[in-house]
Amino acid sequence: MQFSQLPLPEFFQRYYAKFPTLTPVQEKAVQAGLLNNTSLLVCAPTASGKTLIATMGIAQQLQQGHKTIYLVPLKALANEKFKEFQQLLAETPYKAVISTGEMDSESNYLAKYNLLILTTEKLDSLLRHRVAWLEQVKLVVIDEIHLLNDASRGPTLEIILTLLKSLIKPQLIGLSATIGNPQELAQWLGAELVQDSWRPVELKQGIRVGEETKFY
Numbered sequence: 001m002q003f004s005q006l007p008l009p010e011f012f013q014r015y016y017a018k019f020p021t022l023t024p025v026q027e028k029a030v031q032a033g034l035l036n037n038t039s040l041l042v043c044a045p046t047a048s049g050k051t052l053i054a055t056m057g058i059a060q061q062l063q064q065g066h067k068t069i070y071l072v073p074l075k076a077l078a079n080e081k082f083k084e085f086q087q088l089l090a091e092t093p094y095k096a097v098i099s100t101g102e103m104d105s106e107s108n109y110l111a112k113y114n115l116l117i118l119t120t121e122k123l124d125s126l127l128r129h130r131v132a133w134l135e136q137v138k139l140v141v142i143d144e145i146h147l148l149n150d151a152s153r154g155p156t157l158e159i160i161l162t163l164l165k166s167l168i169k170p171q172l173i174g175l176s177a178t179i180g181n182p183q184e185l186a187q188w189l190g191a192e193l194v195q196d197s198w199r200p201v202e203l204k205q206g207i208r209v210g211e212e213t214k215f216y
Contacts, residue, residue, distance in 0.1 A: 123160055137170050
C-alpha cells in the first residue's frame with residue numbers, strides 16, 4: 001500500500017515522499033481503522049514504523065481542525081518528538097508546542113496550539129484543572145504505553161487514560177515494542193490490537209568467543 005492512496009494531507013504526503021510504501025504494521029493499522037477515528041494499540045519492534053502510524057492519525061485530525069496530544073514519559077523524548085513535528089509542520093498553518101513543566105498550572109497559552117507534546121505529569125495537571133480547550137482534543141497518542149506497568153509512572157498514566165476515556169473520549173493510539181498482555185490492554189483501552197513482528201533489519205542472536213561469532 002502506498003501513502004498516496006490514503007486520504008492524508010498534502011503536507012504529509014510531501015514530507016514523507018521518500019518513504020512511499022507503508023510498512024506491514026502501518027498497513028495493518030490503516031486496515032484496523034486508523035483513519036476512521038478507531039482507537040489502536042500498536043505492538044511492533046523498534047524501527048518498524050510505529051511513530052509514523054501516530055503521525056498519520058495526527059495529520060488527519062489536524063486537517064479536520066482538531067487538537068491532538070502526543071504523550072511521552074520523559075522530557076528527553078518530548079524534546080525529540082517536538083523537533084520532529086516542528087519539521088513536519090514547518091510550512092503549514094498548524095503549530096506544535098512542548099510543555100513538560102508548570103505542573104500546578106492551567107497553562108492557558110497552550111490553547112492556541114494544534115499539536116501538544118506533553119509529559120504524563122503535565123497532562124495530569126491539565127486534566128485536574130479541567131481546562132476548557134481539552135474538549136477540542138480528538139486524538140491522544142501514548143508513546144511507551146507499556147509503562148502502565150511501571151511502579152512509579154504507571155498509576156498516573158492509568159488515571160490519565162481513565163479520565164480521558166470518561167471526559168473527552170478521544171481516539172487513543174498506544175505505541176509499544178514490549179507489552180506482555182496486549183489483548184487485555186487493548187480491551188481496557190477500547191482499542192483494536194495491531195501487532196506485527198516485521199523489522200527493517202533482521203535480529204540475530206549469537207555468542208562471540210575470541211574472534212569467532214556463532215549464531216543460533
